[in-house]
Amino acid sequence: MQPILEVKNLVKQYRELFAVNDVSFAIEAGQCFGLLGPNGAGKTTTIEIMEGIIKASSGQVLYQGKPVTSAIAQQIGIQFQHTALQDFLTVKETLDLFSSFYQHSLPHEKLIDLCDLSEFLNRDNRLLSGGQRQRLLLALALINDPEVVFLDEPTTGLDPQARRNFWQLIQNIKAQNKTIVLTTHYMDEAEQLCDQVVVMDHGKIIEQGPPNDLLTKHFGHVFVYLPTEQVPSELVSEHSWQINNGKVEIVSENVESTLSMLIAKQVPLEQLQVKSANLDDLFLKLTGHSLRE
Numbered sequence: 305m306q307p308i309l310e311v312k313n314l315v316k317q318y319r320e321l322f323a324v325n326d327v328s329f330a331i332e333a334g335q336c337f338g339l340l341g342p343n344g345a346g347k348t349t350t351i352e353i354m355e356g357i358i359k360a361s362s363g364q365v366l367y368q369g370k371p372v373t374s375a376i377a378q379q380i381g382i383q384f385q386h387t388a389l390q391d392f393l394t395v396k397e398t399l400d401l402f403s404s405f406y407q408h409s410l411p412h413e414k415l416i417d418l419c420d421l422s423e424f425l426n427r428d429n430r431l432l433s434g435g436q437r438q439r440l441l442l443a444l445a446l447i448n449d450p451e452v453v454f455l456d457e458p459t460t461g462l463d464p465q466a467r468r469n470f471w472q473l474i475q476n477i478k479a480q481n482k483t484i485v486l487t488t489h490y491m492d493e494a495e496q497l498c499d500q501v502v503v504m505d506h507g508k509i510i511e512q513g514p515p516n517d518l519l520t521k522h523f524g525h526v527f528v529y530l531p532t533e534q535v536p537s538e539l540v541s542e543h544s545w546q547i548n549n550g551k552v553e554i555v556s557e558n559v560e561s562t563l564s565m566l567i568a569k570q571v572p573l574e575q576l577q578v579k580s581a582n583l584d585d586l587f588l589k590l591t592g593h594s595l596r597e
């Protein structure tokens with residue numbers, strides 16, 4: 305099957321800085337595709353070249369097999385920043401305004417339903433909460449019934465509840481067979497939503513694939529945590545276990561044998577915690593630094 309979007313050897317150079325440095329990937333129709341990486345990794349630059357907003361220094365972006373031109377704007381949806389919202393307009397008036405920009409637009413009832421706008425339809429844009437604003441911006445990205453929707457860090461700044469609500473909306477949109485391209489530096493978001501991820505750092509791809517496959521490939525172990533004061537220090541130094549935030553971290557290839565050994569050493573296990581590796585751990589392993597640094 306031909307990918308809906310294909311990025312080939314993309315480079316964007318600003319003087320001596322390579323913001324994007326030979327990046328290639330393909331996106332299948334109907335996927336939620338995540339571009340992950342820390343600040344400055346090159347995610348926004350990549351996505352803006354794909355949207356036809358900025359030009360690449362070299363390389364190609366193909367949409368349905370053809371090079372992207374500015375005409376792509378009619379076929380894709382972009383979630384703008386909140387500064388795109390006009391003061392003194394209500395949510396309903398904003399939908400009307402944005403519909404007028406396109407030859408073809410989705411019925412408002414459908415957008416209101418998909419993005420859960422009904423409770424604040426007559427509210428002035430200035431009075432919306434962060435989560436409500438993001439829902440409106442998502443509706444605007446969908447207004448022309450696009451095949452592909454681009455979301456650049458859609459949940460940054462939202463509280464945990466609003467983030468979870470927004471994830472549900474993204475699942476609803478995916479269920480409409482839309483392709484979603486998402487940038488994020490929240491790894492839990494990527495694990496929840498994305499079928500495929502590309503991990504970028506310093507303009508380059510350092511890993512790509514389905515999140516679970518990447519975790520299985522890189523981690524055959526789980527992390528076991530115990531309060532430091534409950535583990536004899538000789539045991540800690542014997543195994544060279546790390547101590548972080550008052551907890552001993554045991555990297556375990558086999559939880560059963562780790563637990564048997566702790567029981568044999570009479571270590572109390574009431575406060576034991578077990579954690580599987582996640583994409584944050586993967587990023588740390590690949591780059592030697594954490595995503596939030």
Ligand SMILES: Nc1ncnc2c1ncn2[C@@H]1O[C@H](COP(=O)(O)OP(=O)(O)OP(=O)(O)O)[C@@H](O)[C@H]1O
Pocket residue numbers: 318321322323341342343344345346347348349350489
């Ligand atoms: N117009 C520009 N001129 C010069 N340098 C730029 C320009 N736009 C981006 N850069 C640089 O390119 C690099 C990649 O930036 P980009 O915004 O793509 O990263 P990002 O991964 O989206 O980060 P963030 O999460 O902070 O948005 C950064 O070092 C940035 O400073």
